[in-house]
């Protein structure tokens with residue numbers, strides 16, 4: 001709970017406001033009891049008329065109004081506090097997710113990360129909206145009530161002092177259990193979300209391989225586990241409420257018995273005092289009980305905060321970018337680039353100086369490390385040794401924003417977001433309609449868009465549902481043209497493109513390489529032959545470089561690979 005406490009204390013202004021509300025609330029609670037007692041005493045014992053007690057009734061009415069207003073204010077401050085902290089946590093999580101390399105991002109299940117970002121952050125709400133305001137109210141109001149009771153009747157005060165500590169004691173015992181159960185519940189929820197998203201994304205494969213029934217069972221099991229974990233928390237909550245109710249009823253009963261005996265049997269106390277105490281004691285315990293339930297919610301929030309902190313602290317290959325501005329990347333050099341995956345595959349000391357325009361093809365067998373090299377060069381992976389040097393300085397010295405402004409990366413499966421075609425081409429970049437249309441023309445997708453009834457406003461589904469593989473590639477190309485980048489990284493699709501689309505893509509790339517450096521992971525013979533420079537990679541090592549003709553002459557492994565292409569991929 002310490003992390004959350006610290007966050008709450010950091011919000012000084014709101015904490016002071018809550019303390020001020022609590023002090024006024026304490027006065028109001030005492031005033032309310034006093035007015036009720038005065039009315040009852042006046043009407044039934046002092047034989048006053050209704051008119052005589054009227055001022056007390058009016059005051060009581062205002063006191064009740066103020067009490068309602070104070071509860072509202074305290075709740076509102078709590079909600080604002082919670083909204084603030086949640087927004088900060090979400091920002092921190094997004095920053096951390098955003099600064100992780102591709103490895104960090106792809107580790108674990110996406111659904112489970114989403115669950116931390118959305119559900120776990122929401123779960124901490126109750127700590128700030130319920131527990132913090134109630135804790136402040138409970139530190140002040142019962143104390144004020146106790147002082148009044150002591151001034152009126154010491155023995156009642158003593159009974160309260162003896163019985164009240166059972167409540168925090170019980171809360172402490174139950175609290176630990178709640179936090180553990182809450183962490184368990186979040187684990188189950190993360191598992192469920194992860195599995196659910198995985199299954200939905202892979203539904204097609206599951207259907208094709210007739211595995212959907214098994215996966216349905218797995219989802220059912222995760223869902224039942226989550227239900228059981230939630231029920232466990234509820235069980236603790238109900239037991240806790242029952243015990244708190246029991247302790248406070250017992251204490252109120254004891255005070256009532258003592259007051260009754262003194263009032264009726266021993267006649268040591270007057271009705272006014274006895275009734276006033278009898279009204280104040282339940283207020284005292286109500287406040288403690290409410291803290292008890294709020295504490296339960298607070299403990300669940302602690303479990304959630306623990307999960308968020310764990311996610312934030314995960315040591316996952318984060319990239320720290322520098323502050324150096326980058327105007328135009330003119331020279332790019334890969335200097336002794338080394339990189340290793342946990343699985344053991346590594347790139348070994350790759351040294352290359354790249355031209356500023358033209359096409360460079362990365363060629364090699366499947367699994368030789370071509371895409372990995374492209375990812376390191378793009379800045380999505382951080383090399384374990386060596387550096388990508390841009391204009392003579394390490395890439396990560398520059399501002400992230402500046403670098404990505406000059407780079408376009410068209411992956412094998414570019415991701416299209418749910419939204420219009422225009423939104424997918426611009427990706428939030430401010431551009432005029434003309435610029436967007438020009439980019440689409442250059443990417444050879446404008447004719448297709450013009451035939452759609454809603455044109456550029458046509459809505460496409462998540463992941464580009466409703467578009468063919470080639471159309472998605474061309475929309476990704478339009479993004480590249482719109483950006484007018486100096487470096488285009490292109491992971492050529494190995495499958496799925498018809499000859500016409502492939503030709504269109506190549507024409508577009510030819511257009512781009514006149515002014516930019518186009519670095520392509522090349523799978524097709526046509527691309528390889530046309531490249532100005534080829535980097536030939538085998539098992540993570542740069543085996544040879546040069547033009548196609550030079551490599552055919554000098555490298556036997558390259559010739560072997562080429563024969564493979566000739567017999568296999570060449571179309």
Ligand SMILES: Nc1ncnc2c1ncn2[C@@H]1O[C@H](COP(=O)(O)OP(=O)(O)OP(=O)(O)O)[C@@H](O)[C@H]1O
Pocket residue numbers: 103106341342343345364365366367368369370371372373521
């Ligand atoms: N995220 C990852 N974690 C661990 N290992 C990985 C990861 N991505 C790739 N690898 C491994 O690194 C090696 C190189 O992969 P890479 O994708 O760079 O090959 P490639 O040459 O682009 O292959 P292809 O031509 O089939 O696309 C492969 O053995 C692969 O299994």
